[in-house]
Amino acid sequence: MHIRDLPYSDPGDPDVRSGPRFLYWLGRSQLAGQLKSLSWGLLHQLSIAGLPLAVGVTVQAVIDRSGERLALSGGLIVVLGVLIAVGDTMLHRTAITNWITAAARVQQLLARKTAELGSALTRRVAAGEVVAVSTGDVEKIGWFVEALSRFAAAATALVLICVGLVIYLPSLGVLVAVAMPVLALAVLPLLPRATRRADIQREKAGRATELASDTVAGLRVLRGIGGEELFLGRYRRASQEVRKAAVRSARMWALISAVQVLLPGVLLISLVWYGAALAHDGKIDVGQLVTVYSAATLMLFPLRHFEEIAMAYSFSRPSAQRAVRVLSLHRSARPATIGEDQVPAGDLYDPVTGLMAPQGLFTAVVCGDPDEAGRLAERLGGHVQTGPETGEDTGGDSRADIGAGAATAPSVLLGGIPLDELPLNSARTAVLVQDKDPVLLSGTLRELLDVPSSGQVAAGDALEAAQCGDVLAALAQASPDTEGDPMGTRITERGRSLSGGQRQRLALARSLVTDPEALVLDEPTSAVDSHTEARVAAGIKRLRRGRTTVAFASSPLLLDLADRVVLVHEGTVMAVGTHRELLRAEPHYRAVVTRETDDEAAASAAPDGPAVPDRIAHTEAIDTIEEIEERA
Numbered sequence: 001m002h003i004r005d006l007p008y009s010d011p012g013d014p015d016v017r018s019g020p021r022f023l024y025w026l027g028r029s030q031l032a033g034q035l036k037s038l039s040w041g042l043l044h045q046l047s048i049a050g051l052p053l054a055v056g057v058t059v060q061a062v063i064d065r066s067g068e069r070l071a072l073s074g075g076l077i078v079v080l081g082v083l084i085a086v087g088d089t090m091l092h093r094t095a096i097t098n099w100i101t102a103a104a105r106v107q108q109l110l111a112r113k114t115a116e117l118g119s120a121l122t123r124r125v126a127a128g129e130v131v132a133v134s135t136g137d138v139e140k141i142g143w144f145v146e147a148l149s150r151f152a153a154a155a156t157a158l159v160l161i162c163v164g165l166v167i168y169l170p171s172l173g174v175l176v177a178v179a180m181p182v183l184a185l186a187v188l189p190l191l192p193r194a195t196r197r198a199d200i201q202r203e204k205a206g207r208a209t210e211l212a213s214d215t216v217a218g219l220r221v222l223r224g225i226g227g228e229e230l231f232l233g234r235y236r237r238a239s240q241e242v243r244k245a246a247v248r249s250a251r252m253w254a255l256i257s258a259v260q261v262l263l264p265g266v267l268l269i270s271l272v273w274y275g276a277a278l279a280h281d282g283k284i285d286v287g288q289l290v291t292v293y294s295a296a297t298l299m300l301f302p303l304r305h306f307e308e309i310a311m312a313y314s315f316s317r318p319s320a321q322r323a324v325r326v327l328s329l330h331r332s333a334r335p336a337t338i339g340e341d342q343v344p345a346g347d348l349y350d351p352v353t354g355l356m357a358p359q360g361l362f363t364a365v366v367c368g369d370p371d372e373a374g375r376l377a378e379r380l381g382g383h384v385q386t387g388p389e390t391g392e393d394t395g396g397d398s399r400a401d402i403g404a405g406a407a408t409a410p411s412v413l414l415g416g417i418p419l420d421e422l423p424l425n426s427a428r429t430a431v432l433v434q435d436k437d438p439v440l441l442s443g444t445l446r447e448l449l450d451v452p453s454s455g456q457v458a459a460g461d462a463l464e465a466a467q468c469g470d471v472l473a474a475l476a477q478a479s480p481d482t483e484g485d486p487m488g489t490r491i492t493e494r495g496r497s498l499s500g501g502q503r504q505r506l507a508l509a510r511s512l513v514t515d516p517e518a519l520v521l522d523e524p525t526s527a528v529d530s531h532t533e534a535r536v537a538a539g540i541k542r543l544r545r546g547r548t549t550v551a552f553a554s555s556p557l558l559l560d561l562a563d564r565v566v567l568v569h570e571g572t573v574m575a576v577g578t579h580r581e582l583l584r585a586e587p588h589y590r591a592v593v594t595r596e597t598d599d600e601a602a603a604s605a606a607p608d609g610p611a612v613p614d615r616i617a618h619t620e621a622i623d624t625i626e627e628i629e630e631r632a
Contacts, residue, residue: 003100011108016328019321023313026141027148029105030098034149037094041153044087045302049161050080052294053168060287091150099146103138106323110134113327116424125326132206133326137319144309144316151309154302158184165295169284172275172292179267180299184306186263187256194252195314201245202318208238253311260307264300271296343430344422346415348518348548350380354573355566357518359415362541362549364562364579368569368592370523373552374436376568377522380412380550381433382419414518432516436523438507440495445475446487448506454515457543459487462512465539466505467532471498500527505536512540518548525558537561554593556583567592 015025027034054076061069110133114121121130162180165173212235275289348357353376357363367373411418419427429452440448449459463472475486478497495503504527511519524540525533537558540549551558559565559579567575567582567589575586582589 003097006104007108008105011105014109014327016324019317019324022320022324023144023316026102027145030102030145033094033098037091037098037149038153040087040090040094041150042156043083044091045153045157047080047083047087048298049157049295052291052298054080055294056287056291059290060285063286095146095150098149099142102145103142106138106141107134109327117329124329130326133322137322140316140319144312147309147312151305154305157302158299161295161299165292169288169292171278176296183263183303187259190256191310194256197249197252198314199318201249204242204245208242211235211238256307268296343426343517344415344417345517348380349413351410353568353571357548357550359548360546361563364559364565365550365552366554366565366567366589366592374522377433377520377552380520381431382412382427430516431518432511432514433520434507434511440491440503440506442491442493444488444490448491449510449513451510451514453513457513457515459513461543462509465512465543466509467535467539468505468509471502471505512543521551523553524551525555530557533557556593
């Protein structure tokens with residue numbers, strides 16, 4: 001796999017039983033790249049290992065005054081130098097390729113899982129953790145995959161060199177062969193403690209970062225109540241805890257490095273002392289001593305890879321565990337009953353609440369609890385519910401079903417077909433949910449509106465229906481290099497350069513362009529003024545004529561335009577009718593829509609009480625709607 005071939009057409013089906021199993025699966029998936037890196041690593045390491053032999057032959061040739069052997073050894077050194085350069089270059093190239101392709105594979109898996117679960121993902125895993133996994137953790141996982149092949153090459157080279165030294169000069173080769181496993185494994189008892197300290201440091205650093213983010217997000221409120229010093233003190237204490245944890249972790253890794261310096265030094269001193277004694281007694285040649293000493297010295301370089309792979313694994317293991325926590329989640333679904341390309345049509349019905357949205361009508365839903373409205377909107381879109389009881393850690397089993405807590409609840413039906421029996425693509429095409437806080441991705445306005453759609457609604461018509469005229473004018477003025485074309489103006493991340501009402505209307509236009517069979521809107525006009533709200537409501541009804549539309553709202557401006565209004569209270573449909581019918585007949589509906597007080601509700605319920613439906617606010621609202629319809 002080359003970098004130019006990314007992204008993968010299919011990143012594969014990962015083993016998410018545990019972090020180590022995921023790392024093993026990832027390394028096995030990169031087997032071709034690992035073998036290439038291993039081959040170039042062996043060439044590099046063995047070429048380095050050949051230098052002591054060439055140097056030893058050179059020294060002995062000088063002592064023996066043999067010009068022929070001197071020339072041969074010189075040529076051998078040149079060849080080994082070329083092989084070292086080629087091997088090192090290609091090893092670095094293939095190892096970095098393994099790193100990048102492994103990181104890209106993990107990012108694709110995370111992106112696929114995010115697209116599969118949608119908003120249900122952030123109810124199970126914090127959004128910040130998902131971002132951390134797809135950035136910093138992906139790099140650590142890629143580092144382990146990259147270091148794995150270099151470690152394998154170094155370990156293989158050490159074995160071959162030890163065997164070669166035993167054959168070449170048994171008297172010194174045995175000493176080196178016995179010492180090398182001790183040097184390689186000496187740090188193993190220290191690794192668990194170093195790993196625990198590194199985990200503690202990362203945990204404390206994460207808490208400090210979270211505290212800093214919360215402080216920055218609420219800085220305006222903190223200044224208003226004079227709480228800056230309080231939170232500054234909290235962050236200072238958290239920062240000091242991170243510093244102390246980092247120092248403790250660094251001390252352990254410094255000890256590991258010291259061990260890997262001390263023990264090889266002891267080996268080299270012992271080797272020189274014993275080899276000099278053998279050379280003095282005439283049992284070995286000086287050239288042989290130089291060869292073994294040089295080989296033992298150069299073997300310290302591949303020994304460093306043992307420390308690196310230990311560090312890479314200690315850092316990548318918790319990262320892999322966090323990635324597994326995300327990747328192990330899956331969408332609860334029954335076997336598909338229709339094909340991938342088929343989209344059902346018909347009434348949208350929720351058997352849990354009894355809510356019915358007839359095909360082709362504009363249905364408004366009124367809930368006294370905004371959270372209940374948000375949950376019901378997501379349910380209508382086929383996004384299964386995950387409350388507190390399903391958001392706990394799954395313990396030893398990392399696999400988790402997003403819909404496990406709601407498995408007993410029947411699915412929402414579209415045209416009589418349960419949404420959880422539809423293929424994911426069909427369900428997403430059939431029902432689109434726009435929540436109360438939609439996200440605008442960075443890019444131009446043209447790119448923002450370039451979404452999968454039926455092709456029946458033009459971007460201009462959607463922008464007009466969402467009353468985005470002032471937004472387009474502002475965008476055209478904000479970017480003079482687009483020659484007055486607002487569609488080419490770039491929108492900053494999450495639409496931060498726009499007001500709340502402008503963001504909401506652009507998100508609504510994007511949903512209208514999609515033109516799904518059923519469109520569910522959660523408070524689509526909550527951030528705009530009353531006059532704009534009335535025009536937006538009329539635009540939605542006009543553009544969505546003949547298509548199923550459900551809007552969760554409590555504004556009389558929107559409710560009066562709906563074909564039917566449904567009142568949902570405590571998870572059950574209480575009443576169905578038009579806005580004016582419910583306003584007169586349902587006290588609870590009237591209390592939610594008019595926001596009347598308990599005293600007003602009691603007065604309106606009395607036989608001789610005032611007629612609340614005739615309140616001035618509602619009279620003005622209805623008059624405004626009638627004016628808009630006349631203008632249309």
